[in-house]
Amino acid sequence: MRQKKQIIYWLLPLMGTAFALWYVKNATADVVYSDYIRLVNSYLPDVWNPAKFFVPDVLTRIPVSYLARIVNVELFGFSVTFERVLGVLSLGLSGAVFGVYCRERRVGFLWFALLSAVMFSLNKWEMLTNGSGWAHFLAFACFYYHEVVLDRVWAGEEKTHDRLKLCILPWLVILGAAGPYCASYAATLLLSYGFCMVRDHYRRADGKWDRRYVLYGLCALLPLLLYMLSNSFAVNEHAGATGRSLGQILADHPSFPVRFLLKSFAGILVGGEELQALVENGTLTNLGVYLLGLFVVLGYLLALWLNLKLRLYEKTLFPMMLLASGGMNHVLIFLSRYIFEKEDYAWSSRYALQFQVGVLGIVLTFALAVPIISQSRRAWRAMTVLFCLAILAGNGYTTYRELKKAPYREDRFEQMARQAGDFSGMTDDKLADLYEYHKGRDKIEQAFEILKENHLNVFRDR
Structure with a gap:
């Protein structure tokens, strides 16, 4: 019976992956657009050219994507769908990591179902449909895996080679797949290692320091510094940036950071497009959005308080790492x-992929805390249930609305495919809007000319 129940921890990630694949199939068509315009102009058709890999800012370009691009061009004719599938499978890996953790920590089935609902929510539709970001899904799966390994070591339940993994993983992840997301990953690791070292010192009878955490910290810090060095050679273009400093912005709009952050918290409760639609039709005001964001902030604070009050961190550090x-x-x-x-x-x-990390930490904290909250603390139980119901409702509504939009998104992609290579009669603005690329008509035309000459993507069978 127990083995049958444990299957759930594998079945739900598989179901979530299948659902995301089904969504991608029904919401997209195989045609380049947006970031792919830049990628085609930069790397195709000579994807084997080492000169395009060994550049000073190579680490900012996510090296693992070079290998995927070679495979994509050689075997799939530069298919956007191929990279979308890689993204979904990587999201499935994240679900599998949580499944392993929840099985080992005996997190209840309903709690794991809620975690899976958040993990596979379609609030990430833009990342799922834009295949160029597939490596970001892989990076977060790696982040979660590393944190679970550290959690086992901290709890004294380490498996073979776990401590070796703590040394090796940051080098592979930061230098190979993390890209710009390595900042929060490395910072979380450094904070966690510092906490573990200090806390371990005070809970040991001999009062000794476990200096291995210093080694683990260096293994996170050094690749981060290498990434920052590589990033210093990058030339970034920010179309639409006002060019004003943060100080100037704050002088004119002191509340801007608070409003921005509250909307970012609200957007992980209910999807951004849905919030915008609710505001535009008068169902919700900006004040209402800010209150939704504040509600999520309170969820963070409650989860943090429960971790500290119940000393959950003594047995498992993973929820705190997610919150941080x-x-x-x-x-x-x-x-x-x-x-x-x-x-x-x-x-x-x-940004939903990044923001959902904290929500997963909140839900996981509640899952571990509720069984040990005393009956006299019913108010705390009620608050955790209220938050979880809100998360389920918000993500459910967002997913429902996105499923309704899927056919229209597919129609738009099919329009891109039909128009590919024949842009006569289209104004610069219409062309830029259609392919979501606003850095010059000539670059769009150049990208499709490269694809046409090499029979790639939409021209593969033509």
């Missing part, structure tokens, strides 16, 4: 996007 990483992601997105001075950027679907 999720909170940092909100701050990092603000620091990278304030340059546009648009608070609505905060609820974009492209």
Whole structure:
């Protein structure tokens, strides 16, 4: 009977992966657009050319994507669908990591079902449909796996080679797959190693320091510094940036950071497009959005309090790592996007993958805390249930609405495919809007000319 129940921890990630694959099939068509325009112009057709790999800012370009691009061109004719599938499978790996953790920690089935609902929610539709970001899904699966390994070591339940993994994983993940997300990953690790070292010192009878955590910290810090060095050679273009400093923005709009952050928290409860539609039709006001964001912040604070009050961190550090990483992601997105001075950027679907980390930490904390909260603390139980129901309702509504939009998204992609290579009669603005690329008509035309000459993507069978 127990083995049958444990199958659930594998079955739900498989079901979630199948659902996401089904969504991608019904919401997309195989045609390049957006970031792919830049990728085609930069790397095709000579994907084997080492000169395009060994560049000073190579680490910012996510090296694992080079290998995938070679496979894609040689075997699949540069298929966007291929990379979308890689993204979904990587999301499935994240679900599998949580399944392993929840099985080992005996997290109840209903709690794991809620975690899976958040994990495979379609609030990430933009990341799922834009295959160029597939490696980001892989990176987060690696983050979760590393944190679970550290959690086992901290709890004294380490498996063979777990400590070796703590040394090797950051080098592979930061230098190979993490890209810009390595900042919160490395920061979470460094904070966790510092906590583990200090806490371990005080709970040991001999009062000794476990200096292995210093080694683990160095193995996270050094690849991060290498990434930062590589990033210093990168040339970034930010179309739409106002060019004003944060100080200037704060002088004119002191509440801008608060409004931006509250909208970013609200956007992980209910999808950004849905929130925008509710505001536009008068169902919700901006104040209502801010209150939704504040509600999520209170969920963070409650989860943090439960971790500290019940000393959950003594047995498992994973929920605290998720909370820390999720909170940092909100701050990092603000620091990278304030340059546009648009608070609505905060609820974009492209950030849901980062923001959901904290929500997963909140739900996981509640799952571990509720069974040990005393009956006299019924108010705390009620608050955890209320938050979880809100998360389920918000993500459920977002997923429902996205399923309704799927046919229209597919029609748009099919329009891109039909128009490919024949842009006569289209104005520059219409062309840029159709392919979601606003850095010059000539670059769009050049990209499709490369594809046509080499019989790739939409021209593969022509």
